[in-house]
Amino acid sequence: MQEGEWVQVLGRVYEFAFGEMPSSSSSSQSYAASVGVGVAVTAVAGVAVAAAVGGLIYYNGGEFPFDLPFSTRRTHSPLTQEKWVECFDSEDGRLLDGEKVIYKVRGGGIVPSIRAQVWPFLLGVYELDSSSAERVEVKFAKHEEYEELRTQCVKASETLKKPKLVQAASEPEGEKVEEDGTEGEAKADTASDDVPSGRKMAKEEEDFQTWQRIIKLDAVRMNAEWIPYAETQASVTFEEAEKLSKEAGLMDDDHLEPPRRHHAARLVLILEAYTMYDPETGYCQGMSDLLSPFVALIDDDYEAFWCFVKFMEFARHNFRLDEVGIRRQLNMVSSIIKSSDPQLYRHLRKLGCEDCTFIYRMVVVLMRRELSFEQTLCLWEVMWADWAAIDNKRGAGDGRRRDRLGPPTRDLLLYTIAAAVRKRRRNILQYSGMDELVRECNGMAGNLDIWELLADARELVRCVQVKPTKSD
Template sequence: MLISSHSSPNGGIQLSGGGGGRFWWEVVPVAPPSRTALVCTALAGIAVFAALFYTTSRGRLKSPWSRRKRKHALTPRQWKSLFTPDGKLRDGGVKFLKKVRSGGIDPSIRDEVWPFLLGVYDLNSTSEERAIIRTQKRKEYEKLRRQCRQLLKRSNDCSKGTSETSCIEDSGSVAQDSDSSSYEDVVSARESLSSEERSPDVEDSDDPSSALLEGDDGSGQTTNTDASALNTESSDSDSSEDPEVIQASSSSEGREENDPDVPLKDYISPSRTDLHPNQCTGENFATWQRIIRVDAVRANAEWIPYSPTQATVSECRARRAADAVGLKDYDFLEPCGIFHAARLVAILEAYAVYDPEIGYCQGMSDLLSPIIAAITEDHEAFWCFVGFMRKARHNFRLDEMGIRRQLSIVSKIIKCKDSHLYRHLEKLQAEDCFFVYRMVVVLFRRELTFEQTICLWEVMWADQAAIRAGIGKSAWSRMRQRAPPTEDLLLYAIAASVLQKRKLIIEKYSSMDEILRECNSMSGQLDVWKLLDDAHNLVVNLHDKIETPF
């Protein structure tokens, strides 16, 4: 076919074509566009561009993660630049929290940054104030460890044949005996924890949420003891290099990490109902201690690449640490595993004494493990764990009210966002969202990799720190942020993970057991930054509808 074109006398273009079919056509001549038409066309184009830009901009406001997976994490250089000469965070920590919310934290500075996120240090504290707090909190932790050693010694004495009456009397009075002054200090510290949110003054010496840790200050005074400390009730442990760890547990049955077939009821053992909730007796402690040890030696080894120093610990030091807390039956572990288990035991035991209402419950070791991987000093890791448990402790209450409340919120988020999916869940009698029980209890620890878990927790902690500091509460700040800080970011993330599977759930699943298996098989399949993106979009759209009082 042959095509030709030539200008028309009246200004248009005339096309003609021919081929084997001998056909011709021509375009009707068109007059040149007028100036008015050109102006109108240009204005229309500008309007379309503006509309697209506005829509895109609104989309970007929805979440700090829109249109990308992750910004760069907070680097050591950026971290140092955030402080004034006297060691205060600039602008009350607003820029710091914004950075963490958008990209997390470089692993090399987590041990310095986490105490700020977890309320150990106030965001407005100076370096001098933090040094004082660090010293004070180290001493408080050492007192807790002495109590643990007393309880352990009494338990060992009882097991060797001491009369039952004597054991009961001793265990009931352990908190009131020769170290009663330390017990009063611990009680005072626990009471101050509840008032931290009302008065985050770092000078409050009884406030455990504004305590300890920064850099290496005081690192030469660790709280570890060697084996001889077990028989020395009144000795301090300032100069020992071996860490002590504590665990308290509610059930005598262990559980395997990341096992999708573990029954949900195993995550909070009913045996805890037999314990006295408000006092740490020798009997309670012995029960917690037994299960702590089972959980500690079964701890997942994912932490090893993230803690090179602890991963290369010598066998001699690891065994000393285990002896210091009475840990046995660990011969199948590598030295780093023994050391990690010993630290878990020491800190979880101390927490059981510190918070006897909760004591220990299976799942708490999962929450502590990432903390001790990042923080090498036991007393610093302990107070970070206390800050973490300020909210997470409700997951381990005997009445399970904390769990029920959170499941209810997840259900409400799904109902508000996707009525079709919610109706399907109703048909399956699964609208209570019990299938995400495990996600709630251990805060996604089983569904995400070690690094993903930490990334999620850091963003969640940044939200909670912003709320404690009063950042993001005003209407103006909400208009700017669109996704305001929330205490329940975890629950929005859990709902987002379910919504990502909506099509599969609606089209293929006909029972709650099938949905449960799907949720438990998410391990390693989730993109944590996409999950956070979706979670923040849910916060944007639903935070005014989802009431989350505790």
Template sequence: MGNSVSNLCKKDGMFFTATEELDSYYPIRTECQDDVPKTRFKARVGKTLSPRRWNAAFTDDGHLDMAGVLRRIQRGGIHPTIKGAVWEFLLGCYDPNSTYDERNEVREQRRKQYVAWKELCQKMLPTFGTGKFITTPIITDDGRPVEDPSGNSVALPNYGALDQREINWMLGLPQIGLDVVRTDRTLVYYETEANRAKLWDVLAIYSWVDKDIGYVQGMNDICSPMVILFEEEADAFWCFERAMRRLRENFRSTTSYMGVQSQLGTLAQIIKAIDPKLHQHLEELDGGEYLFAIRMLMVLFRREFSFVDAMYLWEVMWAMEYNPNIYASYEESRDATSSTTDQADVKPSQLKQYGKFQRKNLKSGWTDERSALAIFLVAGVLEKKNKRLLKEAQGLDDVVQILSEITGNLDAKKALKQALKVHKKYLKAKKS
């Protein structure tokens, strides 16, 4: 049973079928096959961004037709063989208007910076970067080495007392290690300690670089796909760093506040506007703060979808949210959390450079930076479960139970369509 040429896409002598199975790119451990959500996404010729289409989108000197790329991603995602390269543009690592030479220069500078940070971490912790990672405490709260039951302690350089930043960093390393061990454990990729150590190194360096927030549980779920997609560790780090520009405020927390509460508040406003009856019911169940949606927003539905489907969801969301000023805004400010543009500054001819979701926001004049598409995805899920929530939910435990049933049963493409419908409905409600 062969495939007709019309159902095949060729790149460098390789073909992929119109409905190619993609799990083979990210193999699942045999004993875990029945424990993971089923993958629904398939690469489709004519819809999915293929290697051939991707290469054709560049001019001879390297300028990228981002509008064409966005259209294709929004229709059918990205083929696995080019995911990493495309994500770098979607997340603002590179400017589509740059040349090959300019991007190579930026990449080289970033790799050198990553090496410098890694060498600094190695000075503080000699075992850093050796393919090993830590899961148990190595220092006390006041910076003294911790001895294990055998009387041994981790060898730390004797260059004087540690400052508070160094102490805080070292205190957080075991938690990163514990989370790494739990990350995507169903994937064959993480069977090797070297690959787990790669993830640990990237997260540990990010923890050092982000002095304000550092590492927080959940970041491992965001970082893991990037570590897998990029062979070069430094490139994985920078892709993750750019992703965190969008997400890091969700991870900011104090004893009385979690950053994600800002998005939860926006979610509450959306549901109140489009489905006041459901919002009132949730409030009566003491669920008006929508805390049951924290996980979905913090790790972008990683637990609700298969590994492949989660990546498809992310890349389509990022394409729909794309702002052509993202690279410039990130370069201008280390602390930028999103790219902004005054609606008045955008000419009609420029709108095609924006993603579908961002374009609708600009046309409506609505520029609330907290309103990521992920919030409307959650709102879409709640809308779909409206009848059951109203009829069956007698307490928050019931709400959690009903929502937990979406794991493995949610189609990412349909969920995105529903999110856009909710977005349109909300913008209409805001106008009235």
């Protein structure tokens, strides 16, 4: 597919998927670049670019089951507060059985009441084997660093409010040199040296202003499905919401009830800090969807911020212009389908949709818009537990336990998306174009059983593997 054709297809897919044109990180960018920045979906030429995605996918052998077993129940019961407390040493507060915790979450998730306590461990904000004293030190350092980022945000906002000083371009610098002699010449050289840094500063200010504007728009639009899961924040008063709204500089949030207004303000403050922490990524549409669950369940902004930072170490590639992150994921989903369901893949190829652009929204915001709030939390924490099992080399299980869950993978999301597509294979095989595929994927919202999908995804992980290329 040529670049121009890709942009046209992507534009149509975007409107179907999000129902609006993308927010751009720069108002001066073209539509094509806006799509690239706003949703970070890339020009995928097809599944053939296996080297670019870092691996080839193959099936382990035998006849692949088109109708994989589904279970409407969790593989295991979730990690409970009682079990969580039992896992800690009563003297120094170390997590004694991190492997058990990880395995438990991989199979059944976490009960809502302790998610805010467990997530920082799964995401690596706190080391699994850290003591209580060590975690206190980490909390203090992280809190200080977050506050410094917020200070930078406040200073940047104040700078933007100041009138710009414009020096006349026609000022005769040559005459100054003649009048001032060598001193004037030195001043001219210094001014010349300052030009690049001045332009860089102006660009940084422009970027922050653009990100700030889009962040505020997206924060106010955030829905209220998180409220039942955030008892403390659901009870904030009008005065508390009003105060934080002013601190965040929100203008068009008067129509929101206090909890949503308070939530929107926290989103703004944390996302602004993230643009300072990672200016290369900045802010793009969809990132507020990823942050919202952390803000809802974690009361302290700094802790929600650092959990989000750890999550974005994985997800930030979805919002970059280098295109590699989205390309790898779309191609991998395509390859999983190709290996596990050749008939479905052949039909997609016949439609010219084997690049799987119709599922890009599911990839970009990690199925946040296809799943309910609770389902999203279940999927994400199971994903994080898989990552933790790999990073800490524990929690994968052994013997019968390993057979039950299969090996952990960093790409559980992609196997889950492939499972969701295969779940609709009967309808998809009757379709004749991209628009129908996008509508079908959008129609998944509110109609998925996350534990069924995870059971199917685990089966796909067992049967389909990634074969690393030499480029790895």
